[in-house]
Amino acid sequence: MPVVRIDTAPCRVIDKTLGPSLGSTVRARHVSSDIAAPLCNVAIGKIRQYAEHSADVQRRTFDRMVTGTRRRGANAIVYARFETSQISLKVEEGYGRPVRSN
Template sequence: METIITTTDTVPGREIAHCIGLVKGSTVRAKHIGSDIVAGLRNLVGGEVKEYASLLAGAREQAIDRMLSEARTMGADAVVGMRLETSTITQAASEVVAYGTAVKLK
């Protein structure tokens, strides 16, 4: 069965049997010099910086996957109250953290 993820504090149509605890997953990604050059050119003409959008999308997915792996290890059926946070580590690197509450469903 697939582990359910929700940003709400409940799972619609299901009852929470008990709370297992906090689960989290994170990744730190750095920009590539080639992406910086292309992004700099895009800044001149405007538009979406696809290189950075792709980098962040991959980082979000990896952080969520790591959070889910921790939840499954703890025997969770779902993660409720899931959130994503991003912070800058250095000028060239950012951390993405996914976190929530692992729960067992009835």
């Protein structure tokens, strides 16, 4: 399934727009990671636990958006966007416009 960040699907004609497609994931971080993070940042400059956690949350959000889009009978997503919020939780939201194209 093509997922693009622009308003059209390249080399395709959009037949029907099926409303918004959403995917969201909320995950708690581990307390031990929060305590060790400043030390890792000073020592090696990259906080591996945060990077892995972020990648996992983004992957799950994308998968949920695509699954919801397929259920609606669409075969592409245009204007896909992702937003991240980090307070004490990792919140990732993805949205786009599912379309049926040929």
